[in-house]
Amino acid sequence: MAFNTTVKEAAALLGVSVGRVHQLISSGTLPAEKIGNQWFLDDLDVSERAKSAPKGGRPSSRLSSDAKRYILMNRTHEVFGFSHSPSTGRFLEIFDIRDPSRAPLSIVSPRGAAGSVKALDAWWRHRSIPASRNGIDAKLRKLGLLDPAQIPFESLGLSLSDQYWVKPEEADIAWEDINFFNNPFSDMNLKPASEGWEWLSEVGLNSPDNTSDGALSKRWVRQGNSTTLLKGSGLLGQEAYNEVVATALHKRLLSEDEFVPYELVQASHLAVSKCGNFLTDTEEYLPAYAVKQLKRKPNHFNDYQHYVDCCAMLGVDNAGEALDKMIVCDDILANHDRHWRNFGLIRNVETLECRPAPLFDSGSSLWCNASDAKLLEKQWNYSAKPFYDDPNRQLRLVNDLSWLDPHALDGFVEEAHEILAQNTSLAGRLDAICEGIQFRIDRLLRQL
Template identity: 30%
Template sequence: MNLKTLRELKGVSRKELAEITGISFRSIQDYEQGHKDLSSAKADTIFKMSRALGCTMEDLISQVDLSALKPSELTDLLNDEGERSQVHKAVGPIVFNLNPADEHPYILMHRDRNVASLVMEPVSGALISVSEVYNKELLPLGTKGLDDRLKAWWQRRAVPITQGIMQKILERIEFVTPQAYLLKNLGLSMEDCYWVKPAQSDLTWRDVNLFQNDFDDYVGTLQFAGLDAIIDFRNFDVRFPSASTHGNMPKTWVIQGDGTRSLVKGSKNGNTQQLFNEVVASYIHRKQGKFDFVQYEFSAADYGHGQQLTVSSNAFTGESLEFIPAADIIREYRKPDVSPYDTFVNACAKNGLDKEQVR
C-alpha cells in the first residue's frame, strides 16, 4: 500500500508513473491493490519507482503502513534520517525475486587462477549460488564448506552504505546496492588479489588489477567534492577501488606521481576525532619501534570546496602481500568456548607467527 501513498504524496498519477518508469499501468495498479507483491518484484522495478517518487526502495516495500500518516507527517518522516531509519529497521534485508534470465555466470578468480563458478544477478549485484568450486585452497578465508559463507563474504566485500555519503552517491549514479557497484568493478579491491570475471570474458589479472593499472577514483572523490557533478558511471569501463573500501569515514584512493597508491580519509559530520586518533596511534607505534604498522599522516585536500582536513596512508598491500581481516581469521578458526581473542592469537601462531608478539 505504500506505493499508492508515496505516489499520491508526490502528486503523480498511475499513468504518469508508468510513463516515467516504463512499468505498465496495469502492473502499477496490481501492486497498489495488492494483486501483486511489490517486495517480490525485480530489483530494477523497485529501483525505478523509488527514483521516480523520490524515496528509497525500503520506503516502498516496508511493512510499516505509511497510509495512516497525514501528508505533513509523512513528509517530515521521509526527510528525517533518524525517523526514516525506524522504517528501514522494519524491512530487514531486501530479498529480490530473481528471474533465471537475469542471472549471469561469473568466475571467482585469485589473480589468474579459477577458484569457483558463481551465478550473479547484475541489477542487485547479489551472489545467487556457487555452481562449482575449482580450488578449495584458494577460497577466501572463512568461506570453505558453505555457499552461504561465500555469499556473506561477497556482501562484506562491498563498500558500506554508511560510509560518508555513499548511499546518496549510489542513488545518484544509479546502482541499486553496494554489491551492484562492486560487481560493476569486478569485485576488485586494494586489499587482495580476488576478483570476479564474466564467464565468457578473456580478461586477465594484468588487464584489471588495481595494483598495476591506473585509475581515478571518481566515485570516492565525490565523498569530498559532493554531488554537484554526476555523470553516468554505469557506462564507464573503468575500475574504482572505492567499491570495496571499508569503514564509515569518507574515503578515496589516489595514485601518487611515483605510482604509490594512497588512501585519503576524511571526517564525517565534522567530527575529526578519528583523524587525530590515526595520527596519534601512528606516532606511538613509531616511537615503540617494535612492529610494522600502517602509518597515517595529516594532509589537506581540496576537491572544489576549499581545503579539508584529511589523513592519508600509503597502501601496504600488493600482489605479494594481501590483507586478511582479523574477523575472517576468527570466523575460520573459532571453536566453542574459545574467546575471539584467543582464537585469533592461536590461529596466528598456528600459521607461523610468534605467539607472544601477536599478543
C-alpha cells in the first residue's frame, strides 16, 4: 500500500467533507496511517472508491440493500467485521478490527488501525476456485451463481489451507463444530473407479473443495482421521507423475519435514496425485506473495533478499536455507511454475510462530508444457520462477550447497524413468525427458 493521500486531498477526490473522510478512516473503510499528527490514506483505495462509491450521503440502496454482516474468524479468534453483498459479490467495508495480529497478511494496516476492502477481495479470490478451472462455468450455472468467489460462502469460507472462516454477525457457531480438519465433510471416501469420478461434484456443498485454488482439478477427501488432496493433470496426464518424481528427488536430498510426499492413485480412469495435508488444525499457510508485502522492498535488494528479510520480521531465520533447497530441486526438475503462492511459511494461529512450509506442488515440471518437437530438440533450458526467468541466474542466488550430497543423485534418472514409464502417453517423450534431467544434474554438479 502507498499511504500518500492527505485527508483534504481524499475529501476533494471523493466529493465529501473532511469529517466524512475521518469517519471512513475510523470505521476501517479506508486504510490510513497516521504520521505525526496527520493521516495519510492509501492511494489506490481512495481512487477505487472515487470511481465506484456515491458522492457523499449514505450508501446507495443499490449497493447495500442486501448487505450481510460477518465476522472474519481465524480459528476461534475474532479478527474483524465486514459487510458483503451477495447479489454483487462485493465486499463493502471492514469495521471493528479486533485482532490484527491474526488477520491475513497485508489486509490490515501495519498499526492495525484500518483494513483494505480491495485487499480483502483479492485475498478471498485467491482462496476461491479460479475461473480457469475446467468445468467451473457449468458448475456456476448449476448453483445459480455468477462468480467463483461466491462459492466459499456456501461453506462459511472454511478451508484446509488455513483456519479462516466467516461467521454471520449474530450467529452462534463454534469453530470446533464446523472445521474441516476435525469434522466430516461431503465426500468421506475415495470412490472406486467403477462408480465414476467428478472433480467438482462437491463444490457448492459443505466441502473444502469450495476453497481449493489453482487451475488444475483438485478434490479433498477424508480417509479415516486424515484429509487428503487429490490433484489432476493436463492433457498428457504428466503432472501427477511429475509429483511422484519430485517426491523421489526430495527423499534423496531433503529431510522428511522439508517436503510433502506424493503418490499415484486411481480415480475412475485417471491416475491422479495424492498427498496429505501438511497443516494441523492450529496452523495456516502463508504464501510468499503475502509475506513479501510486509514491507517495501529497498532498491538495493533483489526479491530473494527482500523475501528473506520479510521472513525475519516474522521470526523465521532459516528462510534462506529453505529457498536454496527449493531453487536447487526446482532446477533439477525444470519446474516452471514455482510462483509466489507455491511456497511460503506455516504460522501457528495460537502462538503466531512461523516456519518455512515444506516443498509442495512440483507437478508443472519436466517440460510437461513443451511440444514433442521442442522436447526432441534437446533444449534443456526452461523459464524459471520465482526470482528470475533465467534458471542460471536464479541458481546463482543459492548461498550454500554444503547440504547437497552428489552421491544422493546416483540412480535418480533411472528412478524417474521408471515412474514416468507408467504413463503410456509419455512413451515418445520419455527418453528425452530423462536425458534432460541428467543434463541438469550434470550442470548443477559442475558448480560444486
